[in-house]
Amino acid sequence: VAVSSRNEFRAWLSAAALAGLAAWSIAAFPAAELVPRAKMLAFTAAARPEQARLSGSALAFDRPYGEFLEAVRRETPDDATIALAIPASEGSYRYAAAYLLAPRRTVLTGRLAEAGYVAGYGVKAKLGTGARPIVHGALARLP
């Protein structure tokens, strides 16, 4: 009887410890994000995929930058190498550009010699430079 009750006690203790672990794990569920994500889902379900991408978390750090990249994508061929004048110190700008413009190759302006195009974010196209204005920036084809 003593062994049985000790086993019973151990079983309940193990159940309590495991329940505690499960509770810790479940507490990591981002419940506060449920409503915002439901709203996001409703929006993206009605939007075109490009709109959904531009409105998503990936470009939350700078929404106009997404529109600029989308304009560069529309204006350049898939096999192009594009030199980007962007805030290079921030990884997010480089990663978003590489992903959104893939399979195009993207480099920073330090590698201008390797590029067929140069695109500047937040830059105004100057007359006589061969650059033309695009959304939130300028794009030029390099000789």
Added chain:
Amino acid sequence: LSLVARLAAVGLEIGAAAVLGRLLLRPLERGLSRAERWAWALAGGLAAVAALDGLLLAARVRSAPLTLGPLVLAAAGAAALLCARRAAPAKSATPPAGSPTGRILYVLGALAIVLFAFEAVAEPMWSNDFLAIWGFKGKTIWAASAVPARLFHDPAAGWSHPEYPLLLPFTMASLASLRGAWDDQALALLFPALALGTALAASGFLSRLRGRGAGAVGFFLVATFFPLYRPFLAGMAEIPLALALLLAATAFLDLRDSTDGPALARAALASLLCAATKREGAVWVFLLASALLLGGTRRGARRALSALAFAVPAAVHGIGLRLARGPVADRDFDFGLLAPARLPELLGRIGALGDLLLRRAVLPMALPLSLAAFFFLVSRRGGTEALLPPLGAQIAVYAIALAFCRFGAAWLLEVSLGRIVSALFPVAALILASRFDAAWVARNGNGPSTRRMETA
């Protein structure tokens, strides 16, 4: 197409890959429960579709619905024909009906996966590692219908980790090719599907080992592990890696009992999946191979055979990748520290890890670690404890790797230690659920024992 239609299309593709996996992996299924069969089929089928996509690209044929689709159908047809010629497959090891508590655990686990799916597909995948590494490579491979050399050797894209293996990018690229569109919102469905596969693998193995109750607990523990199954990790390699690590763990436990052909083949497949998903996967299979060599219950040739089943596929994958892409720079780790002249520096770095790990990794996790330690004190042996040494060694490798980081151990700990350790949780859940079941069985005076389901 509406989002619902796009999600349905990706869901159908994943389902079709799982069916292909069932057809291809039938010879490996002997002794597995039904849930395990589907888990292996999901992982194996997705890898098979990715491999067929790779074959097309190697043959310089554009990967598209009209090229990859027929190839997948042909592979499924060939596998079905070959299987039809063989004897009828062994019946799955189906445990007796579960208790109401078990059913509740399955329902709650399923609900957790639905919640994860809901959050994962709410928007296009967005984490930095998806954009910079996994999605960048997958989209490039899909759009270029090739694996451009610049994915490995472009100095302007060194941040994309050219040294990482390519199974996940190829999986996403192949699913995109089947549909003819790169849809980074609908593709997010892949990750809840892999979560379901992982929970099924855990529950199926535990049901076979200890009974339906343990299976239900394993399913619940894995499915509700939100530190891993969260929208931020959709698009990254930890979720597929968790499935591969778990499959390898179950193959390891099976190999301790039997070295028959299917068990060895499952170990080899799991080894390949682990190594092709992430470098941590290769570490895991080499640790499992070492554990079999050093601590196996069998002797001589069989022990060596079991270890080789794990070690050879991962080694072949590593060598093959090295030959195919040439040497690549490792941006994060400085293995030059292993040079004799720099050993004092390395030892100094390792010495400094203790304080950092205590403050930034152990203390923030004091509650779950204490609960786990207490659980181990009061629970009983569940038949899965052989996983503890490789599991501990894997975490030790992660910790020591911090000392090699070029950007400082604190940085690497901050950005990756938590999530790479969380990918090991499904393996830990096997141990937790089996020990819990053992304690619960002993409560009724039956004594701790493992029960293996008989197969026909």
